[in-house]
Amino acid sequence: MKLPRLEFRGLYIAGVYGRLRALRTKSPALHHWWWQRITAVVLVPLCLWFAASLITMVGAGHAAAAAWVGSLGVALLLVVFILALCYHAYLGVEVIMDDYVHIERVKAKGVLAVQVVLGLLAVVGVLAVSWVLVGLA
Amino acid sequence: MPVAALLSITHRATGVFLTLGTVVLVYWLVAVARGPEAYAGLQETLGSWVGLICLFLWSFALFFHLCNGIRHLFWDAGYGFEMKTVDASAQAVLVATAILTAITWLLAFLYSGAQA
Numbered sequence: 001m002k003l004p005r006l007e008f009r010g011l012y013i014a015g016v017y018g019r020l021r022a023l024r025t026k027s028p029a030l031h032h033w034w035w036q037r038i039t040a041v042v043l044v045p046l047c048l049w050f051a052a053s054l055i056t057m058v059g060a061g062h063a064a065a066a067a068w069v070g071s072l073g074v075a076l077l078l079v080v081f082i083l084a085l086c087y088h089a090y091l092g093v094e095v096i097m098d099d100y101v102h103i104e105r106v107k108a109k110g111v112l113a114v115q116v117v118l119g120l121l122a123v124v125g126v127l128a129v130s131w132v133l134v135g136l137a
Numbered sequence: 138m139p140v141a142a143l144l145s146i147t148h149r150a151t152g153v154f155l156t157l158g159t160v161v162l163v164y165w166l167v168a169v170a171r172g173p174e175a176y177a178g179l180q181e182t183l184g185s186w187v188g189l190i191c192l193f194l195w196s197f198a199l200f201f202h203l204c205n206g207i208r209h210l211f212w213d214a215g216y217g218f219e220m221k222t223v224d225a226s227a228q229a230v231l232v233a234t235a236i237l238t239a240i241t242w243l244l245a246f247l248y249s250g251a252q253a
Binding site: 058059125 | 149152153155156159160162163166167169170172173176177180196199203206207209210213241244245248249250251
């Protein structure tokens, strides 16, 4: 079927080929469009996995949680989860700010603030997982 | 407001709300790293009425954003633009969100009973 013209942050991206080509361009807006989707696809199974795992730990104490976070496979998936989640959240909030904040200076500061906060969250999350993984918890 | 438009704005609203939830998610990991005392403290906070309401809203927001996000991914791939399909997938998103949220809390309730 014919693909609709797709607008993303003021740029038109036509067809599947155009979208794939966009991935290789240096345009930050198109990179954002793609990374939003790539992280979304990654987050679908990871969110379901994380939610299901949390449910099994309801009512259980610290030992169960530490054992779960501290196993190598889980820790690696958690790191991917945290990074994808924070980046996806940052890109999403940025698009929303683009649409609703019309004063450039305010927008730039807002985007920077979100970048810093979500960046810090990602770093703290990865450090916490590493801490448990090496057995310091 | 048509259902499709309502879902579109809800997708953004749940996205922002879930972004706030990442703070709690990261603090959960920090509490695991800090040890039994911090973890018990967090469990107590999350187990309070306010905590449970927040967790419920976050679970609902997560499943909605996830289901509606899959709908968006289909659109990105060029499928599902017919008006009939847009309406049908909107209904499907709402039903799936309700089912996933219900299953989550039913299982959470069963697990809390089994391990208490």
